Amino acid sequence: MNFIQEKNYVWILIIACFFIFFINLDVLYPNIMEARNFITAREMASDSNWLLTTMNGEPRYEKPPLPTWLAAISGMIFGFKSLAGLRIPSALVTVLLVLFSYRFGIYFLKDKKQAFINALILATSFYIIFAGRNGTWDIFAHGFMIVGIYYIFQFFSSEDKIWQNALLAGTFIGLSFMSKGPVSHFALFLPFIIAYSIVYKYTNFKKKWLPLLSLIGITVLLSIWWPLYINAFDSDTAKAIAEKETTAWKDRNVRPFYYYWSFFVQSGIWTVIAFVSLLYPYLKSRVENLKAYKFSLFWTLAAVILLSLIPEKKSRYLLPVLIPLAYTTSFFMMYVFKSFQTKMKSAEKIPVYLNFGLVGLIALVFPIVGYIFLKERLAGFYVRFIITSLVLVPTGFFILKYLFQKKIQRVFYLIIFFLMATISFGFPLANAFLDNPKYKSLATISPEAQEDNIPVYMFNIQSPELVWDYGGMIPLIHSHALEIPKEDSFKVLVMIDGKKGLQKAFPNYNITYIRTYDLNPIDDSKKGYKDRLRTEMYLIEK
8 A cells, every 4th residue: 555645646546547447448339329429420530521510421410529529530540440449538538537636626625635535436436437438428528627617716716827727717618518518517517606606705806807708708619619600501400409409308308306316326336435425414523624525515416406407317417416426425535534443433334334345245256146147158258257256356355354454545445446457357247248149230231341232221210329330321211201212222221120111112112121130239038128229121122
């Protein structure tokens, strides 16, 4: 533990982030959100659609282009067949998020060690890991926003570097908008403003009005230029997409107000500790910086309440809440560090034993439980399984040993190591569950792979994963606005049991079934199987 010193905090965070966010980036198949982003990035590079963005050749204005630009640049460097390469920008911006969370913590917590603990908790929270290893937009919006918040906090609270803080805050808040519109402004920035207003107030603003106007001007300029551009050059489509997105917020995935009340569960291995940190009556007399604790707690709760007001709710929308929650959790963690061996009563220790003891137990019994669940699936994975077991078993043993000895700081750092080791060594074992015997990739009929040069179309399909897997654009044929291809023969992909629709659309053509393509990594008897990842191909001939 000698390496864990203040002078090494930044390097430790970078090392931890490397193992958590960069190792085995290509293990999981692209999800629907990634497929949309990667298709658009691919068409930016291949068709120069950098501003009027497209997905499978059709306008794609639902999301601002900044994350997709970065994915496109990464794809041009590493190749668009490299999932790891396409996900690297997300991993990099997550490192930015973690490091600026640490810097911001130093500033308002007034304690480098607590800022360091907070950053480690943030980096190892479940949805941060998920978003940081996925090539989607959310982590960019919140990553840039935390940088903007870091500078605007200094702008509000300090008389030094007013112009620098204003310009940098405006730039990064604007970049957040360029990543996913006003999402982070509503879910992270507005709760921050509410919490700051309650706890810190606003003072000495007389000489800050001009820098503040510049901050707002930069933010507005970066936020509106792209929407204005697409509105100028493709206004009808932009308006239709805007109306569709507005309707989605009101009508899709509608959940009750209390849907997010278990938000602390999204922190993963910190669930119990995070819950205790929210108990203000309990913790207010046990923290050393009550003002900072109030700020992080109010920031967390304000974010949850504001998100709860939106009818559309999804678990992944809680991602921004985990940022202030990590700060809040760090207060309880610091209290545990300082008091576990001395002042803490037996009842207070129960959540600590429960949270950390469970992680240690999981690591210790991994070989037994893993073998019971995997058994014959381990064929081809035995070496990986053995290495993972050899790392996790001693890790679990020492977690439980130090927990029994009440050496909580060692336990905490071993929890971080447990996650790093699990992702580095054990994550590829997820492939042992991929057992779909009917799996067939569309890449086998891509323009580069097929020999007959018969063109391929999609009929009434909106499945981004299929287009991404194909490796290029697949022209769409819509039954409601039918445009029959000019070729005498062509291939058509339809959803399962879609032959009747083809017969109705092409009554004077010969329609011949070719085969079924299934991108599901699991078979259709298991939960999680998606019909949209399966398609039938037919040959259509005059």
